[in-house]
Amino acid sequence: MKESILAxxxxxxxxxxxxxxxxxxxxxxxxxxxxxxxxxxGIICSSFWYIVAGSFYQYRIDSELNKNIIDLNIAGDWVxxxxxxxxxxxxxxxxxxxxxxxxxxxxxxxxxxxxxQSQSFLQMGKIVEESTSRIAFFDNNxxxxxxxxHILKNKPKLIQKFPQTIIASFLxxxxxTLSRVRKRVS
Numbered sequence: 001m002k003e004s005i006l007a008x009x010x011x012x013x014x015x016x017x018x019x020x021x022x023x024x025x026x027x028x029x030x031x032x033x034x035x036x037x038x039x040x041x042g043i044i045c046s047s048f049w050y051i052v053a054g055s056f057y058q059y060r061i062d063s064e065l066n067k068n069i070i071d072l073n074i075a076g077d078w079v080x081x082x083x084x085x086x087x088x089x090x091x092x093x094x095x096x097x098x099x100x101x102x103x104x105x106x107x108x109x110x111x112x113x114x115x116x117q118s119q120s121f122l123q124m125g126k127i128v129e130e131s132t133s134r135i136a137f138f139d140n141n142x143x144x145x146x147x148x149x150h151i152l153k154n155k156p157k158l159i160q161k162f163p164q165t166i167i168a169s170f171l172x173x174x175x176x177t178l179s180r181v182r183k184r185v186s
Contacts (some may be wrong), residue, residue, distance in 0.1 A: 013123030022117055026110035031102050038095040038103070039081055045091050047107045048080035048127060054101020055161050059169075060093050069169035072158050078127045079103075098162065147171045148181045 009015060009023065029052075032038070038056060039045050056079055058071040070093055073079045084091035085108070114121040142150070148171060151158055159167060168178040 012126045015120050019118050019120050028105045032097045034099050036097045041094045042090045045081040045084035047105045050104040051075050051077050052102040055098040057098050058093050058095045072170050074157050074161055144173045144181050
């Protein structure tokens with residue numbers, strides 16, 4: 001399993017064999033059951049996680065007690081609440097397992113230890129930067145069709161993994177709009 005995370009980390013930057021050994025010593029493997037939380041609203045995000053198996057969704061509860069999906073993640077993705085992690089403020093969102101899942105966790109303290117041992121680990125900031133890509137994409141004025149096509153092209157497994165109501169919330173549209181978009185696109 002660690003081979004998959006080492007391959008991914010090497011995509012972020014150049015790491016020596018010694019760096020990779022240091023990283024594997026800091027990784028914590030965890031298994032979570034469906035509905036377990038990685039992060040609950042009001043808690044400071046002090047780790048980021050690599051999904052080995054399973055899936056997660058990041059959401060906020062609105063005034064009508066609906067879950068507004070902020071992000072969806074599947075095996076091979078890094079998960080972090082960017083704003084809470086970088087600002088050290090309590091999270092406005094929760095990250096919850098959609099199904100039984102396995103992850104590797106790396107804490108902010110472990111990252112600091114790693115940076116202290118090798119400046120190469122400063123490259124790990126790219127993981128946090130990537131977590132903002134969804135926000136940048138959806139906060140721009142893309143049409144519902146463009147948002148759905150983006151998911152089809154870049155993360156089609158999301159559509160297979162999550163039900164239509166969750167996909168619709170993630171794409172910031174109603175399930176009915178998503179149905180119309182699917183018909184137009186296919």
